[in-house]
């Protein structure tokens with residue numbers, strides 16, 4: 228061993244002793260949020276996870292009337308759980324506050340996998356900082372045909388229920404479904420779900436940062452119930468489609 232390599236070894240031994248161990252990529256939350264589950268006893272049932280985008284620390288975008296994505300979608304999710312009474316199993320998780328987006332989505336996918344989630348939907352609303360922005364879309368990973376089939380059904384339902392809505396993106400001829408690549412926001416949520424065989428999508432039902440004919444119906448008063456009723460309808464149609 229030459230002097231230099233001895234020096235090097237000693238250097239790294241000393242540095243190594245002081246170095247903080249890297250934290251594992253998936254951290255377990257200290258107090259694990261219990262998933263709320265509808266139909267908890269029916270393990271075999273088709274299972275949909277409604278996951279509110281963002282966390283209570285980072286609530287996401289704000290609407291023109293100061294509602295955050297997180298608080299709005301929390302109401303939507305609770306409404307769906309209260310008003311859906313079909314055969315599909317529903318679960319939800321809060322994204323732990325202390326986790327970065329990257330480790331949180333990885334953790335969420337693992338939790339969803341553990342309880343056999345079949346389809347994971349992350350709820351958002353859109354904000355572009357542009358007054359003229361309009362449109363609804365579901366974001367899925369490009370080429371994910373299973374998720375595409377669900378997104379198609381949900382989009383058809385959206386258009387049928389909300390005639391004032393428009394679609395912004397077109398993917399594989401389906402209005403309103405947007406294929407994501409690695410650089411797109413939200414990609415990693417779907418990536419980690421897909422890696423575990425879970426169909427997934429992000430929902431961006433409207434742009435809310437300016438008051439307009441598409442945002443107002445949802446953002447004023449009990450408008451969140453409209454979106455909740457929409458998801459209940461989607462679940463009923465999904466039940467039919469899957470012959471449950």
Ligand SMILES: [Zn+2]
Nearest residue numbers: 280287296351
């Ligand atoms: Zn968002």
